[in-house]
Amino acid sequence: MxxxxxxxxxxxxxxxxxxxxxxxxxxxxxxxxxxxxxxxxxxxxxxxxxxxxxxxxxxxxxxxxxxxxxxxxxxxxxxxxxxxxxxxxxxxxxxxxxxxxxxxxxxxxxxxxxxxxxxxxxxxxxxxxxxxxxxxxxxxxxxxxxxxxxxxxxxxxxxxxxxxxxxxxxxxxxxxxxxxxxxxxxxxxxxxxxxxxxxxxxxxxxxxxxxxxxxxxxxxxxxxxxxxxxxxxxxxxxxxxxxxxxxxxxxxxxxELNIQPDLLANDSTDIYGNPIPEAERVFTEARMLPNPVINNLNIDFKLTRRAVIWFSVHNNIGIPMRQTHPQSLDEGYHQTQIPMGGLVTGTYTVYVHVDDRMIQRVVVKK
Structure with a gap:
């Protein structure tokens, strides 16, 4: 040896x-x-x-x-x-x-x-x-x-x-x-x-x-x-x-990786060199768990300022399947839950509505 x-x-x-x-x-x-x-x-x-x-x-x-x-x-x-x-x-x-x-x-x-x-x-x-x-x-x-x-x-x-x-x-x-x-x-x-x-x-x-x-x-x-x-x-x-x-x-x-919220206030571009949208500067530290989801999708997030927030879930042809009520939320940490137990297995797009702007994320339903 x-x-x-x-x-x-x-x-x-x-x-x-x-x-x-x-x-x-x-x-x-x-x-x-x-x-x-x-x-x-x-x-x-x-x-x-x-x-x-x-x-x-x-x-x-x-x-x-x-x-x-x-x-x-x-x-x-x-x-x-x-x-x-x-x-x-x-x-x-x-x-x-x-x-x-x-x-x-x-x-x-x-x-x-x-x-x-x-x-x-x-x-x-x-x-x-x-x-x-x-x-x-x-x-x-x-x-x-x-x-x-x-x-x-x-x-x-x-x-x-x-x-x-x-x-x-x-x-x-x-x-x-x-x-x-x-x-x-x-x-x-x-x-x-x-x-x-x-x-x-x-x-x-x-x-x-x-x-x-x-x-x-x-x-x-x-x-x-x-x-x-x-x-x-x-x-x-x-x-x-x-x-x-x-x-x-x-x-x-x-x-699918976590963007570092502490950097967003001082960074004007994302990892690709593109400008960071205003919505992503406001809606930060987001976690959508579990993913894949069976019953309830739990969404944890932090707002960097006061904003009107609501969520919608769409299937693979764009039809809305779930939607939450708009809420005016203060700066800080928040949580919401979306029931997905009745949806068929597949891939869904979650749209995060931040005031008049949107962010989209993908989740898998088992």
Whole structure:
């Protein structure tokens, strides 16, 4: 088994880039937030391309593999707002968000439980183009309630590229920032396994969560003759045989991601470089849950000023199916509920009427 670079296990190293990106990752704007539910689309793997500045990525043509991939963030203990959990693909991922850092502290699913005795540093804010961080992590756990596991490795994160991202529908995201994370680790149980996990992540202006991700997992195997000289009669200098065991990409539609309300008052353009409509400056922090919905659609929102608000739900040919009464609401947080239990399964457009302007959102009825 190859030796993991030992000096990386003595601490954390952060290199700050000399140049500043138009987009910088900050904890208030890009940290995980309890209560958020996000749908992303699993699509065929897209090559991330080279690193650098003023690049262009064309992800306009993607083949969807799974359009029902849900991520939920919540507090495992509501009294502890530093620890947050992300539920994804039947696995719980545990994080510690404190001050300027995001740490991974472990994960669990039906078969495996891992707790990091030395947490893994995922991001240290603020993070700009050219910034790099290194950290070590170590953990232990159990597989199928009987096999003890140990894991040890290192993580390197670099903000290695920025440019313009073209999404399905030929929507363009300007000043996108990409991070490249390499996670190299050894897992020891019945057998010993060396793996690397590479993630390329694209972030957009005013969007808390990524727009696009490309992920690749590689299994590193030594050929029958080990190259470390650890066995009698083994030939020195044997080659490593690497196998890509998994690769995929994920696309998060910007319309479904949460726009950051604190930025809207000072921002005149959205992630595409278009002017932000007045209605979206007034109607902010909107969450329509659950989505997909079975019975009642709950809408939470914040108004930045007093406005007349009402909602209408339309089917896929534009016929109104539900409508609320107009209300004059003060600045602040509000909630409304729309009954959708009697509607047939399908996709519906929710029109948010803000004074004499409109915003539209899409919900799915199960």
């Amino acid at each position: 190859r030796k993991i670079l030992p000096f990386l296990f003595f601490g954390i190293f952060i290199i700050n880039g000399f140049s500043q990106s138009p987009l910088r990752l900050e904890p208030k704007k890009y940290g995980y937030r309890a209560g958020d539910s996000i749908y992303k689309y699993q699509v065929e793997y897209k090559d991330p391309g080279s690193k650098g500045r003023q690049l262009q990525w064309d992800f306009s043509n993607v083949k969807v593999l799974n359009d029902n991939y849900l991520i939920k963030y919540f507090y495992p203990d509501k009294k502890d707002t530093f620890h947050i959990c992300g539920m994804e693909h039947r696995t719980r991922y545990y994080y510690l968000q404190k001050k300027d850092s995001l740490w991974s502290t472990g994960f669990e699913n039906y078969t495996t439980l891992i707790n990091y005795t030395t947490p893994e540093l995922k991001l240290k804010f603020p993070f700009n183009y050219g910034d790099t961080l290194y950290s070590a992590f170590e953990g232990e756990g159990i597989y199928c309630n009987m096999l003890k596991l140990k894991v040890k490795g290192w993580t390197r994160v670099e903000a290695d590229a920025e440019g313009e991202l073209t999404l399905p529908g030929n929507k363009k995201v300007k000043h996108a920032l990409r991070t490249h994370t390499t996670r190299y680790y050894t897992e020891t149980g019945k057998d010993s396994t060396e793996m690397s996990y590479e993630t390329y992540t694209w972030y957009g202006k005013n969007l808390r969560y990524p727009i696009f991700e490309s992920i690749k997992t590689t299994l590193h195997r030594l050929s029958p003759g080990r190259g470390d000289g650890g066995e009698v009669g083994v030939k020195q200098g044997s080659q490593v045989s690497d196998t890509i065991v998994f690769h995929t990409s994920f696309y998060y539609t910007p319309e």
